[in-house]
Amino acid sequence: MSLTKLQIDHYHSRGFIVIPNPLSDEAMAEIDTLQKEIEPRWSEMEFPGNVNPLAAQMLMAGEPIFEMIENPGLIEMAKEILDVDRVEIAAFGMGDSSLAVGGEQKQVQWHSDNFGNVKQVAIRVGLDRHDGDNAPLRIIPGSHKRDVAEFKQELYENEMASCPEEIPPKSLFAKHPDEIEIILDTPIMLVWTANCWHSTGKKTSTRLRRVVTWHYFAPGYDNPFQATVLHTLDGVWQKWSGERKKLWGLSE
Numbered sequence: 001m002s003l004t005k006l007q008i009d010h011y012h013s014r015g016f017i018v019i020p021n022p023l024s025d026e027a028m029a030e031i032d033t034l035q036k037e038i039e040p041r042w043s044e045m046e047f048p049g050n051v052n053p054l055a056a057q058m059l060m061a062g063e064p065i066f067e068m069i070e071n072p073g074l075i076e077m078a079k080e081i082l083d084v085d086r087v088e089i090a091a092f093g094m095g096d097s098s099l100a101v102g103g104e105q106k107q108v109q110w111h112s113d114n115f116g117n118v119k120q121v122a123i124r125v126g127l128d129r130h131d132g133d134n135a136p137l138r139i140i141p142g143s144h145k146r147d148v149a150e151f152k153q154e155l156y157e158n159e160m161a162s163c164p165e166e167i168p169p170k171s172l173f174a175k176h177p178d179e180i181e182i183i184l185d186t187p188i189m190l191v192w193t194a195n196c197w198h199s200t201g202k203k204t205s206t207r208l209r210r211v212v213t214w215h216y217f218a219p220g221y222d223n224p225f226q227a228t229v230l231h232t233l234d235g236v237w238q239k240w241s242g243e244r245k246k247l248w249g250l251s252e
């Protein structure tokens with residue numbers, strides 16, 4: 001999958017591009033079925049503190065999900081965007097994230113995920129339609145370039161201008177004039193940097209809101225989810241080829 005210069009420029013200046021989902025309908029359907037099979041088992045499991053539960057759920061899907069993430073076209077695309085000769089898979093997850101985050105608010109507030117300034121490309125695909133009352137992702141294009149303290153102040157002022165229930169507000173949800181709502185559904189794939197400020201709409205629908213998300217990191221950064229791979233795939237990862245271990249950020 002080759003991107004145009006305009007797409008790459010858009011990624012860097014606005015923090016995202018949206019591409020047609022390169023994964024086949026069959027591959028998406030297989031992950032959909034697997035997720036539904038895994039979730040009841042996963043919800044009964046207990047994980048050590050250094051293991052990310054949604055990342056563990058993703059790894060439990062095994063080969064079909066590895067194939068999806070190791071998609072050569074996507075890896076080439078990430079290398080092209082980051083202008084590097086190889087990438088590593090890091091920081092990933094599968095499941096209904098609206099169950100785990102957002103708490104009673106049923107909504108995730110404005111934030112940016114920094115990963116310690118890692119050069120990275122984030123991928124996000126929906127297994128269900130995330131729109132309207134189903135907590136769609138909201139992003140503010142270009143906000144990854146803004147000074148953090150200054151931008152936070154801007155969000156705070158917008159919140160105050162909405163006359164929030166709690167004054168001063170503890171969380172920041174107010175509409176930003178530049179925000180866009182990503183209606184994530186299987187035909188599209190979001191390719192973005194989570195350094196771009198983002199939040200979600202409110203989750204009032206009872207529909208599923210499942211997502212698969214992962215990052216391609218430029219080389220030279222530690223995979224923050226290495227412990228999750230070692231724990232969840234114990235007995236499996238040891239048999240992986242050196243190349244695959246490297247791709248998943250496992251040090252020899």
Ligand SMILES: [Fe+2]
Nearest residue numbers: 112113194198
């Ligand atoms: Fe985030």
